[in-house]
Amino acid sequence: DSSDGELELSAVRHQPEGLDQLQAQTKFTKKELQSLYRGFKNECPTGLVDEDTFKLIYAQFFPQGDATTYAHFLFNAFDADGNGAIHFEDFVVGLSILLRGTVHEKLKWAFNLYDINKDGYITKEEMLAIMKSIYDMMGRHTYPILQEDTPAEHVERFFQKMDRNQDGVVTIEEFLETCQKDENIMSSMQLFENVI
Template sequence: MNFEGLEMIAVLVVVAVMVKVLEQFGFLEGITDDSVDDELEQSMVRHRPEALEHLEAETKFTKKELQILYRGFKNECPSGVVNEDTFKSIYAQFFPQGDASRYAHFLFNAFDSDHNDSLSFEDFVMGLSILLRGSVQEKLNWAFNLYDINKDGYITKEEMLDIMKAIYDMMGRCTYPMLKDEAPRHHVELFFQKMDKNKDGVVTIDEFIECCQKDENIMRSMQLFENVL
């Protein structure tokens, strides 16, 4: 596992898996497939016209992309929402060599913008739009929100350690060479040496964004998945 640009590892894992989910559900093929059933698309527009128009205005997706994403989402989630257990099971299939449950918990909370313990289609595409097509500022805000577990506006060492342990647990045997038990704490210390400019023991959103924007590795990593849709 390469730890250059440590601050974006969690976000890259998010995007990589979301791309796999899109591929599995047929989203990527469908968006570029002109043979999509127009009648089905129109039925979805009639079913949720206001929501689709709102999401087109609020996201970076076109109406056609939203229609196809909605079709796939409803096929896999007929109830229209995803609870945390289902979300964890989706994530677990991509990391059979490790335990993804803890990381999936943090990610679920980051996507659950209205904090109602379920992910709707709106939650899904709003987050996906930021991760795939958002501005640098939007992506960094999203990343900070993921790390800020208790949503108090600060990243503490305890929060960052929880995230890093979850990543190590999820990657499991994929890490080579095998990592020592103290590795997560070591990388948290590196994170704070770099980010905590005033040495007050917490990282603010301003410190986080300023430091990330000055790091070429981080900026480069944020562009890896910009053209997947």
């Protein structure tokens, strides 16, 4: 019976929202969205990326290290609705923020990445988990800054700078305020703007 097969296929393949709607939600043109969608469908024919696939794709960019843990955190930041899969919409909305978003939008996205349990606070444990995953991903010998400086020291400096009221957690307000006053952070936010 072919109708069973068709039903299964339609359940597996995810159709993205209309282009007009995505264009309204992002800072991409229709042409850019079509091009991104072709690339996405090429890598992910079902229209969905699960975490394992995401880790495999991401690992290709960091052959000298282990990107598994960082890719896990990144996957969760892209998987906006927390359903265990990245749809094209999730991907393109996140990408739009990272590439073309305002500084405020990019910082909110970064805060969401660091706030692993999504409770509205960054704890030292969360920050340390992220730092260790970046350290693993970069490989021990490729990034001198990380070599001389252990993830724990990095976290301590981060908290000295960010945790204004010294309550042991960083709120979104503390994060935004500190980042916007830090020239190094601000210049690194501009790096990705002209990628596409």
